[in-house]
Amino acid sequence: MTTFPYSDKYPINFKLPENGLDPTEVIETLNDIAKHEDAFWETGKCSGTMYCGDHEHYDFLNKAFSLFAHVNALQRDMCPGVTKFEAEIISMTLNLFNAQEVKGSEPAGLITTGGTGSIMHAILAYREHARNNLGIKNPNIIKPETAHPAFDKACHLFDVEIKIAPVDPVEFKADTDWIRQNIDDNTVAIIGSACNYGYGTIDPINELSDIALQHNIGLHVDGCLGGFILPFAKDLGYEIETFDFRVPGVTSISADTHKYGYALKGTSVLCFRDKNLRNSQYFYLTGWSGGKYCSPGMEGSRSAGLIAATWASMVKLGSAGYRKYAKEIFDTAEMMKKTVESYDELRILGSPSFLFSFTSDEFDIYHVNDFMKQLGWRFNGQQYPNAIHMAVTRPQTKPGVAESFAIDLAQAVDYAKAHKDDAPLSGAIYGGVAGGMTQEADEVIKMFMAQMMDEFQQVPENELRQ
Numbered sequence: 001m002t003t004f005p006y007s008d009k010y011p012i013n014f015k016l017p018e019n020g021l022d023p024t025e026v027i028e029t030l031n032d033i034a035k036h037e038d039a040f041w042e043t044g045k046c047s048g049t050m051y052c053g054d055h056e057h058y059d060f061l062n063k064a065f066s067l068f069a070h071v072n073a074l075q076r077d078m079c080p081g082v083t084k085f086e087a088e089i090i091s092m093t094l095n096l097f098n099a100q101e102v103k104g105s106e107p108a109g110l111i112t113t114g115g116t117g118s119i120m121h122a123i124l125a126y127r128e129h130a131r132n133n134l135g136i137k138n139p140n141i142i143k144p145e146t147a148h149p150a151f152d153k154a155c156h157l158f159d160v161e162i163k164i165a166p167v168d169p170v171e172f173k174a175d176t177d178w179i180r181q182n183i184d185d186n187t188v189a190i191i192g193s194a195c196n197y198g199y200g201t202i203d204p205i206n207e208l209s210d211i212a213l214q215h216n217i218g219l220h221v222d223g224c225l226g227g228f229i230l231p232f233a234k235d236l237g238y239e240i241e242t243f244d245f246r247v248p249g250v251t252s253i254s255a256d257t258h259k260y261g262y263a264l265k266g267t268s269v270l271c272f273r274d275k276n277l278r279n280s281q282y283f284y285l286t287g288w289s290g291g292k293y294c295s296p297g298m299e300g301s302r303s304a305g306l307i308a309a310t311w312a313s314m315v316k317l318g319s320a321g322y323r324k325y326a327k328e329i330f331d332t333a334e335m336m337k338k339t340v341e342s343y344d345e346l347r348i349l350g351s352p353s354f355l356f357s358f359t360s361d362e363f364d365i366y367h368v369n370d371f372m373k374q375l376g377w378r379f380n381g382q383q384y385p386n387a388i389h390m391a392v393t394r395p396q397t398k399p400g401v402a403e404s405f406a407i408d409l410a411q412a413v414d415y416a417k418a419h420k421d422d423a424p425l426s427g428a429i430y431g432g433v434a435g436g437m438t439q440e441a442d443e444v445i446k447m448f449m450a451q452m453m454d455e456f457q458q459v460p461e462n463e464l465r466q
C-alpha cells in the first residue's frame with residue numbers, strides 16, 4: 001500500500017475524534033496542506049486545471065462564496081438572490097454565444113456542477129425530447145473520437161447508444177463523411193468540440209450544423225474548455241471558426257465557468273437554443289407525501305455559494321477582463337508552440353490555439369515527459385499516438401515561464417534522443433501522466449482507482465474493534 005497522504009505529519013482520523021479539535025488547529029492543518037500543494041502549480045509548470053491561479057481573485061471568490069455557502073439554491077422562496085445570480089450567469093453566457101440573434105425559439109440555460117454535469121444534462125435532454133416528442137425509444141448519438149469521455153459516461157448512465165466517429169489524423173477534426181453515413185432514424189444528436197481536450201482542435205462546426213439541420217437532429221457543441229476563452233480570440237486577431245448560436249444547427253453548448261470562467265470548482269453552464277429542449281429533462285413528482293417535488297436538473301440541494309461566486313467572477317472581470325486574460329494566454333501559447341516547432345524531432349498535432357499537443361516521430365515523447373517531470377513540469381498524457389499536451393492557463397503567463405519551458409525542453413529533447421532505445425517511465429492517463437503502463441491497461445486503471453478511492457478509505461479492523 002502506498003503511504004497514506006500526510007500520515008508522517010498528522011494523525012489519521014479513522015473515526016470521528018471524540019471531543020472535536022481546536023478550530024485554530026484545524027485551520028492550521030488545512031492551511032499547511034494547501035500551501036504545500038499550491039506551491040506545485042504556482043511555478044506555472046502545470047498544464048490546465050489551475051485556470052486562474054491568482055490568489056487575489058480566489059480571495060474575492062471565497063468572500064462571495066462565504067456569504068451564500070450555507071444557502072440551498074433549491075429553496076428559492078428564501079433566496080431570490082440566487083434566482084438573480086443564476087439568471088444573470090445564464091444570460092451572460094447565452095449572450096457570449098450570441099443567443100440574442102436566435103430567431104424562432106427562446107434560448108435558455110442550466111447551471112450544473114461541471115463539464116460532465118453539463119454534458120450529462122444535455123444527453124438526458126436529447127433523450128427525453130426524442131422519447132416524448134419523436135417516439136424514439138432507442139436513441140443514439142454520434143461523437144467524434146476526440147470528444148470528452150463524459151459523453152460516453154452519460155450514454156452509459158442513460159442507456160443511450162454512442163457511435164464513435166473517427167477524426168482525421170492530420171487536423172484532428174471530426175470525419176464528417178463518416179458521421180453523414182452513420183446517422184440513422186434513432187440518431188438524436190451529434191457532437192462537436194470547441195475545442196477538444198486532447199488536441200485543442202475545433203471540429204468543423206458549420207459542416208456538422210449542415211448535417212444536423214438536414215437530418216433535423218441536435219448538435220451539441222462541447223465548449224466546456226474553450227467556451228470562456230475562444231469567444232475572445234477573434235477580437236485578438238486569432239482566426240477561430242464560429243461555433244456558437246449564430247451557426248443555425250447548433251442546439252446546445254456547454255461551457256465551464258470553473259475553467260476559463262475563472263470561477264470556483266463546481267460550476268458549468270449548459271445553454272440551449274430552445275427552452276423546450278432544456279425543460280424536457282425537468283423532473284416532477286407531484287404526488288409525494290413529502291410535498292410536491294420538482295428540480296430543474298439532476299441535483300437536489302445545490303450550493304448557492306458556488307452560484308454567487310460564479311456570478312461574482314463574471315461581473316468582476318467583464319468582457320475586458322476575460323479578453324485581457326485570453327490575450328495573455330494566447331500569446332504565451334504562441335511562444336510555447338514556436339519553441340516546440342523549432343525542433344525537427346517534435347510535431348504539433350493539428351492546428352490548435354491555447355492548448356497544444358505534441359509528439360515525436362523519432363522517439364517516444366514520454367521520454368520528454370519523464371525529463372520535464374523531474375524539472376517540475378506536469379503535462380497531460382495522450383495515446384494513439386503517444387503525445388503530451390499543455391493547456392496554457394494564467395499561471396504560465398507569468399514572466400519567465402515560457403522562457404523556462406524553452407530552456408527545459410532543449411534538455412528534455414537531448415535526453416529523449418539519448419534514451420530513445422529505452423522504455424519511458426510515464427504513460428497516458430487523463431488529468432496527469434501515470435507510471436509505466438506495462439501491465440494490461442484495464443488492470444492499471446483499476447489499480448489507479450483503488451489508490452484514489454479504496455485503499456485509503458478502508459478502516460483497519462483493529463481500529464473498528466477499539
Ligand SMILES: *Cc1c(COP(=O)(O)O)cnc(C)c1O
Binds near residue numbers: 117223224
Ligand atoms: C474538462 C472538460 C470536460 C469535462 O468537464 P469536468 O468539469 O471535468 O466534468 C468536458 N469537455 C471538455 C472539452 C473538457 O475540457
